[in-house]
Amino acid sequence: MRRGSLGTAGERGAPSMSDAGFTLVELMAVVLIIGILIAIGIPVFHTMARRAQTKTCYANQRAIESAVVVWGVDATQPVSALAGVVNASSLLVSPQYLKRAPRCPAAPDSANPGNPTPAEGAYSLGTSGDVLPCVFGDPQHGSFLD
Numbered sequence: 001m002r003r004g005s006l007g008t009a010g011e012r013g014a015p016s017m018s019d020a021g022f023t024l025v026e027l028m029a030v031v032l033i034i035g036i037l038i039a040i041g042i043p044v045f046h047t048m049a050r051r052a053q054t055k056t057c058y059a060n061q062r063a064i065e066s067a068v069v070v071w072g073v074d075a076t077q078p079v080s081a082l083a084g085v086v087n088a089s090s091l092l093v094s095p096q097y098l099k100r101a102p103r104c105p106a107a108p109d110s111a112n113p114g115n116p117t118p119a120e121g122a123y124s125l126g127t128s129g130d131v132l133p134c135v136f137g138d139p140q141h142g143s144f145l146d
């Protein structure tokens, strides 16, 4: 039935396809529900992303610590020779210890991911071969030993 036409009695009883649709209240309810779901989902997503970064950072620290132990087994130099930034020029970054220099995922992007600076998330070693705590992340990752 076309709008504006009177139609027959049988046509007026059942709504035609052109009358089907949503009322303003129904649309507002749907928008409200979607808004609530987004309001719940965004903080959850941020929390999960932060936890993933922290776990990746701790995994990097453990990998470096393991590499220091392996290096200590077959090295002729004292562990203090490793002190400093763990990047491409570190004694640890070689095929038998660390294939690449790990960097904290919470750090700002690196211009050269294979050779990060400390400001780009490279880790550092102390003179006793200990991985220095990470200063990136919110809250700061610190050390996986904490």
Ligand SMILES: [Zn+2]
Residues within 6 Å of the ligand: 057, 104, 105, 106, 134, 135, 136, 137, 141, 142
């Ligand atoms: Zn970190």
